[in-house]
Amino acid sequence: MSHTVGELAALAGVTVRTLHHYDRIGLLTPSGRTSAGYRVYELSDVDRLQQVLVYRGLGFGLEEIGSLLDDPDVDAGEHLRRQHQLLLEQRDRTDRMVAAVEKEMEALDMGTPMTPQEKLEVFGDWLPEEYADEAEQRWGDTTEWSQSQARTAAYSKQDWLDIKAETDDLERRLAAALAEGAPADGERAMDLAEEHRQHISRRFYDCSHELHACLGRMYTDDERFTAYYEGIAPGLAAYLSTACQANAARHAA
Amino acid sequence: MSHTVGELAALAGVTVRTLHHYDRIGLLTPSGRTSAGYRVYELSDVDRLQQVLVYRGLGFGLEEIGSLLDDPDVDAGEHLRRQHQLLLEQRDRTDRMVAAVEKEMEALDMGTPMTPQEKLEVFGDWLPEEYADEAEQRWGDTTEWSQSQARTAAYSKQDWLDIKAETDDLERRLAAALAEGAPADGERAMDLAEEHRQHISRRFYDCSHELHACLGRMYTDDERFTAYYEGIAPGLAAYLSTACQANAARHAA
DNA sequence: CTTGACCCTGACGCGACGTCAGGCACTTCC
DNA sequence: GGAAGTGCCTGACGTCGCGTCAGGGTCAAG
Numbered sequence: 007m008s009h010t011v012g013e014l015a016a017l018a019g020v021t022v023r024t025l026h027h028y029d030r031i032g033l034l035t036p037s038g039r040t041s042a043g044y045r046v047y048e049l050s051d052v053d054r055l056q057q058v059l060v061y062r063g064l065g066f067g068l069e070e071i072g073s074l075l076d077d078p079d080v081d082a083g084e085h086l087r088r089q090h091q092l093l094l095e096q097r098d099r100t101d102r103m104v105a106a107v108e109k110e111m112e113a114l115d116m117g118t119p120m121t122p123q124e125k126l127e128v129f130g131d132w133l134p135e136e137y138a139d140e141a142e143q144r145w146g147d148t149t150e151w152s153q154s155q156a157r158t159a160a161y162s163k164q165d166w167l168d169i170k171a172e173t174d175d176l177e178r179r180l181a182a183a184l185a186e187g188a189p190a191d192g193e194r195a196m197d198l199a200e201e202h203r204q205h206i207s208r209r210f211y212d213c214s215h216e217l218h219a220c221l222g223r224m225y226t227d228d229e230r231f232t233a234y235y236e237g238i239a240p241g242l243a244a245y246l247s248t249a250c251q252a253n254a255a256r257h258a259a
Numbered sequence: 260m261s262h263t264v265g266e267l268a269a270l271a272g273v274t275v276r277t278l279h280h281y282d283r284i285g286l287l288t289p290s291g292r293t294s295a296g297y298r299v300y301e302l303s304d305v306d307r308l309q310q311v312l313v314y315r316g317l318g319f320g321l322e323e324i325g326s327l328l329d330d331p332d333v334d335a336g337e338h339l340r341r342q343h344q345l346l347l348e349q350r351d352r353t354d355r356m357v358a359a360v361e362k363e364m365e366a367l368d369m370g371t372p373m374t375p376q377e378k379l380e381v382f383g384d385w386l387p388e389e390y391a392d393e394a395e396q397r398w399g400d401t402t403e404w405s406q407s408q409a410r411t412a413a414y415s416k417q418d419w420l421d422i423k424a425e426t427d428d429l430e431r432r433l434a435a436a437l438a439e440g441a442p443a444d445g446e447r448a449m450d451l452a453e454e455h456r457q458h459i460s461r462r463f464y465d466c467s468h469e470l471h472a473c474l475g476r477m478y479t480d481d482e483r484f485t486a487y488y489e490g491i492a493p494g495l496a497a498y499l500s501t502a503c504q505a506n507a508a509r510h511a512a
Numbered sequence: 513c514t515t516g517a518c519c520c521t522g523a524c525g526c527g528a529c530g531t532c533a534g535g536c537a538c539t540t541c542c
Numbered sequence: 543g544g545a546a547g548t549g550c551c552t553g554a555c556g557t558c559g560c561g562t563c564a565g566g567g568t569c570a571a572g
Binding site (some may be wrong): 021024027067 | 561
Binding site (some may be wrong): 010011012022026040042043044045 | 517518519520521
């Protein structure tokens with residue numbers, strides 16, 4: 007039932023050095039030592055190592071793993087549920103990357119060009135987590151935000167793919183309008199802006215014309231939104247921004 | 260069409276420092292510089308960054324990624340196919356971990372104990388890659404090896420799960436025989452060894468009694484096999500080893 | 513009682529960045 | 543047109559998770 011370092015290392019597929027390291031930083035201290043000072047790992051240590059390895063595989067830092075596992079309010083079952091959830095999320099990310107690579111293979115075969123945005127957004131986790139924190143800070147107390155949260159929570163993977171397809175299509179048509187010289191405050195651009203507004207209303211939250219105009223300003227004011235739209239076509243950020251505001255003005259009139 | 264570092268970083272979801280780093284090590288050198296020395300990234304640079312990020316996400320080192328991408332014999336389509344394959348493998352690994360966590364959740368609920376082996380083998384990639392290299396070096400020119408390669412290549416995920424279930428079951432019964440004091444060269448142990456041999460023959464390669472006896476010796480001689488079986492129950496490696504050889508002797512008689 | 517495999521504890525090295533520090537470039541707003 | 547704010551530049555040192563010796567004790571087998 008008890009193991010030496012070498013045995014445990016072989017069992018777990020890690021090196022002896024790794025176990026030494028975990029011992030020194032206090033992440034996994036063997037239950038006992040022999041009289042000669044040899045580390046002795048018991049079953050409970052194997053359990054803990056397994057937890058460590060799952061969290062490590064999910065990208066957690068060793069220190070963070072330590073505080074997670076040492077939290078007395080969280081039992082083994084809770085950890086398993088967490089890990090299960092995180093693993094499913096990781097699989098979804100991999101799926102999205104697979105889809106992106108497939109899409110690009112297809113684009114390469116067909117000769118259809120892709121925007122830098124399409125190529126890279128796979129990695130950006132473009133709405134979730136990181137960005138979500140900030141979004142909540144800025145808009146956390148608005149009804150629109152909570153509405154968006156409520157709806158998107160229920161969206162399936164397929165829903166997200168659909169939304170992305172709609173978005174891509176709309177952005178392509180906007181870029182085309184821009185390329186063909188349609189004025190940003192002209193009818194064609196305003197119609198596209200209106201479509202944009204309705205897309206948001208359907209998928210995320212009720213987006214009034216006023217709010218939409220405000221969104222438009224953000225596309226030129228917030229660098230990341232600017233980078234996003236400029237990544238699709240140069241000048242698109244300002245173009246869409248103007249179109250949104252012109253469309254709002256048209257509606258107010 | 261061209262981007263500054265900050266823009267590209269925002270697009271790709273990495274930091275400016277990362278792009279600086281990639282520039283210095285020559286992994287991603289921007290196509291141009293402004294007169295003031297600002298980095299200018301063109302579309303081709305965005306493409307390359309995407310490739311870099313996919314490979315990086317798959318766990319490759321930056322230097323290796325560089326030589327992969329700079330190989331003139333490999334074009335973009337080939338990279339995409341490689342990445343696609345690797346991503347699918349990564350998803351399978353995640354799936355196996357999900358299955359393992361689910362199994363453990365179930366075990367926790369039901370109160371069924373698991374062996375250290377069952378808990379940890381998920382991470383070991385126990386047959387593939389790393390170990391496969393060495394296996395090939397040792398047995399690469401045997402017909403059994405090529406037979407095994409041919410069969411396992413066609414196995415689906417479900418096949419592997421079935422195989423694993425069979426293996427688990429057999430090992431459990433072996434451990435029980437050991438625990439109940441059945442002699443390693445007695446009939447019960449030999450029958451289990453015979454079952455083990457037939458399992459190998461069905462699933463991997465034609466395993467003669469002679470070869471099986473040889474396998475048995477390896478269970479005590481090769482540390483990793485020893486660690487594997489000792490992880491299930493102490494003394495099991497030697498027990499199975501003896502049983503294999505006794506079974507072979509019985510058959511020869 | 514030697515040999516060989518395994519264990520110990522430092523201690524330095526490394527890959528992939530994070531994080532200042534000090535300074536130039538470019539727009540914007542008064 | 544100058545001051546402020548933001549972004550970019552190049553060192554240079556810090557960090558995290560180990561890999562890799564170096565020097566030396568331990569232990570079962572022959």
